[in-house]
Amino acid sequence: MQVPLLDLQAQYATIKEDVLRQINEVLDSQRCIGGPKVEQLEKEIAALCGCDFAVGVSSGTDALLISLMSLGIGPGDEVITSPFTFFATAGCIARLGARPVFVDIDPQTYNIDPQRIEAAITEHTRAVMPVHLFGQMADMDPIMQIAGQSSLAVIEDAAQAISSVYKGRRAGSIGTCGCFSFFPSKNLGGIGDGGMVVTCDEALYRRLLILRNHGSEPKYYHKFIGGNFRLDPIQAAALLVKLPHLDKWSQGRRKNAAYYTKRFEDTPVRTPAISPDCVSIFNQYVIEVPRRDELLAHLKEKQIGCEVYYPVPLHLQECFSYLGRGPGDCPQAEKAAGRVLALPIYPELTDEMKAYVVDTILEFLD
Numbered sequence: 001m002q003v004p005l006l007d008l009q010a011q012y013a014t015i016k017e018d019v020l021r022q023i024n025e026v027l028d029s030q031r032c033i034g035g036p037k038v039e040q041l042e043k044e045i046a047a048l049c050g051c052d053f054a055v056g057v058s059s060g061t062d063a064l065l066i067s068l069m070s071l072g073i074g075p076g077d078e079v080i081t082s083p084f085t086f087f088a089t090a091g092c093i094a095r096l097g098a099r100p101v102f103v104d105i106d107p108q109t110y111n112i113d114p115q116r117i118e119a120a121i122t123e124h125t126r127a128v129m130p131v132h133l134f135g136q137m138a139d140m141d142p143i144m145q146i147a148g149q150s151s152l153a154v155i156e157d158a159a160q161a162i163s164s165v166y167k168g169r170r171a172g173s174i175g176t177c178g179c180f181s182f183f184p185s186k187n188l189g190g191i192g193d194g195g196m197v198v199t200c201d202e203a204l205y206r207r208l209l210i211l212r213n214h215g216s217e218p219k220y221y222h223k224f225i226g227g228n229f230r231l232d233p234i235q236a237a238a239l240l241v242k243l244p245h246l247d248k249w250s251q252g253r254r255k256n257a258a259y260y261t262k263r264f265e266d267t268p269v270r271t272p273a274i275s276p277d278c279v280s281i282f283n284q285y286v287i288e289v290p291r292r293d294e295l296l297a298h299l300k301e302k303q304i305g306c307e308v309y310y311p312v313p314l315h316l317q318e319c320f321s322y323l324g325r326g327p328g329d330c331p332q333a334e335k336a337a338g339r340v341l342a343l344p345i346y347p348e349l350t351d352e353m354k355a356y357v358v359d360t361i362l363e364f365l366d
Helices: 008-013 016-029 036-049 060-070 088-095 114-120 140-149 202-211 233-263 292-301 318-323 331-337 351-365
Strands: 053-057 078-081 099-102 125-129 153-157 177-181 195-199 285-288 340-343
Touching (some): 008 016, 016 036, 016 233, 036 233, 060 088, 060 177, 060 195, 060 202, 078 088, 088 318, 099 318, 125 140, 140 153, 233 351, 292 351
Parallel strands (some): 078 099, 078 125, 153 177
Antiparallel strands (some): 053 195, 285 340
């Protein structure tokens, strides 16, 4: 049996006609930059997150970048973040000449450990960027308290966590701003790159609008150096079709996660630890196992899709060697990098496919 890590064709088959109709509306209108589709998506994402404002941008990476830019973060500044995340989190900090400061993770949730943040704050610290990894939000209350005590901005990297919940609040709504990715593999994925920034700060919202269009306001007059960070209306059109399905798809992922977790009880497999304060959307279902790399090869041989998120923590990446960090500096992130493995979790999985995944893993570990 073949079980892909993700099957976007199965999802697309259920919404194909609606997507094509929305895209044709954009093409017929020839409003190919901005326009009503982008504005409608911004309003609907803001409402979903419980925020006052949303700004569509060109990717999740650019959502992080433009948020940092809008807060004036640059050379000489420091931003505290997690070493166990996709590269863009720290890459955007470094691109602006600021310094990423890596704080180790909670070994249960893989999110940044709030208890370690305060010790990392210096006179140069300007912001904290927690990552809501694998669909579960970071422990935001202590993060916000620590940030507030030092007057730091909080940028939620919610690329993997759209609609996830922490103590009744949605991802992106707690910090200074929240950043989302619409990369096709996300729970709410486009048909290419796209992203969104949400906020309740109107002044920040106004700066974001200006910066995403080369810093121009009015046209051809530039108070700021921005960039071309605009969300394509064709992406907005596809996302408007998918958005009403998001909760159902996330529920399907939670159902599949519950099946896996139940089947892996009393086995060597460590399943995701979901905080009682959180509702996860399971952007990934990540297990910890001994002999991870051997199991990875075995699953691929059995035609089961799987992936390691992430094999090298950011503090050990060659491009960040100038920061002077090394092995042993973030031991929990390093341990996770050697043991984690993501399994297929998309809602279109059949019972037979899930059973095949679990049976194959348990047979290998027996």
